[in-house]
Amino acid sequence: MSQITFADFVETTFKKFNIPGVAVGVWADGKEISACHGVTSVDNPLPIDQNTLFALGSITKSFTATTLIHLVAEGKVELSAPVRRYLPEFQLKDPQAAENITVLNLLNHTSGLDWRVNVDTGEGDDALQRYVAKMAEVDLIAPLGSRVSYSQAGYNLLGRLIENVTGVAFEQAVAQLLFEPLGLSHSFFARDDIMTRRFAVGHDRAQDGVLSIARPWRHSRGDAPGGGIASSVADLLRWGRFHLSDGCTESGIQVLLTHVLQQMKEPTAQLRASTLGDAIGLCWFLRDVDGVRTVGHGGSANGQFSELLLVPERNFAVISLTNAGPDGIPFNQSIVRFALEHYLGLVDRDQEPIPFDAARAREIAGTYENEMMTFTIDTVGAGLRLAVRIKPEIRKASKNAPPPDPEPADFGLLPGSSDEYIITSGELKGQRGFFTRDTSGVVVGVDLAGRLFSRVPLASE
Known part of the structure; x- marks a missing residue:
């Protein structure tokens, strides 16, 4: 174990990468540890703290998947059912594919849908409905079920499915089923909620090293299920602890049964040569580090990068949030690797390539x-x-x-x-x-x- 403290390492790494602001948290040995440095914006700076909101990007998918699994646990959705059972309007260029894609295919990215649909469907309550309508123009990039291909479009489709099943807007369903019972009081979708609180903006570094504000702050509402949440390191620590728990809130209310949370961490499809992991569960990416299973998801927004990694058998979580590209990616990797080695003695190393051929x-x-x-x-x-x-x-x-x-x-x-x-x-x-x-x-x-x-x-x- 390194002699340097975790807090010292975070500060040193923050200065090394010269990122405007970072928020890092660890759950280890039954205690929360956090370290926050820098500012929300180079133009309008406010100090980063535990409750500063960062755009999570694709970590949002873990919330969308958990909301969906909540509906499965209530008997309102079946994983093996075709999406059209809950979303009759769903169309693709290939009618047979649209008919056969299942809920599970969306959760584990085996639907064959491309990364995303490049469309802005506005900020109204019909944003997801309009997004799904645009999918009628989409081809599959791989045969259904043949491989894992990461798809923002698939998760946005899940968001619309959640709306149809619950009868409320996607964001409202997530708030009712997760944010409110879990006490995630610093997690939001709507810009009106975010802008009244302290929040980080993304930054891009030009070739001359100068940082500038990344705009837009986030994509349109049609992308909310795949990447629309803004949250804090404090709330993400609570979120990680929930997924390590027996499914109860801190006050003892059962949100999900233990075996349901565990099911999300079981492999449903294998990944090949992927930094994301060795396999995918129900949204979560699964990877063995030094022989120990880890469970996680990363995220990228415009100039903001996030990482959440859990080690269930060690009751451990690490979160790293940054507000600058491109250096946010290596910063997060450095933090996660140090935390694994410092607290758990797990060493995560890159493979060495062969000589040029x-x-x-x-x-x-x-x-x-x-x-x-x-x-x-x-x-x-x-x-x-x-x-x-x-x-x-x-x-x-x-x-x-x-x-x-x-x-x-x-x-x-x-x-x-x-x-x-x-x-x-x-x-x-x-x-x-x-x-x-x-x-x-x-x-x-x-x-x-x-x-x-x-x-x-x-x-x-």
């Missing part, structure tokens, strides 16, 4: 894309380089400037398989992924952070 490099070099981004691979000397960029047409259509693209990064193939890789430099350092092949063995896709990029044929092909 020119033949394999030629096989994977090229451009890949999904609806939002491109993923380009080329060789630089005796090494591999990748660049992930938001598509120009997406930038042009955005009302506000999207965050800067990551700097091109080095990566290498991992031993044992020519199809798995690890990024070895830059803000995405440590991220893992893999290449997919067609039946003839040709590389046709690449995965990063659970997202599939399909190969773009050359003009001559």
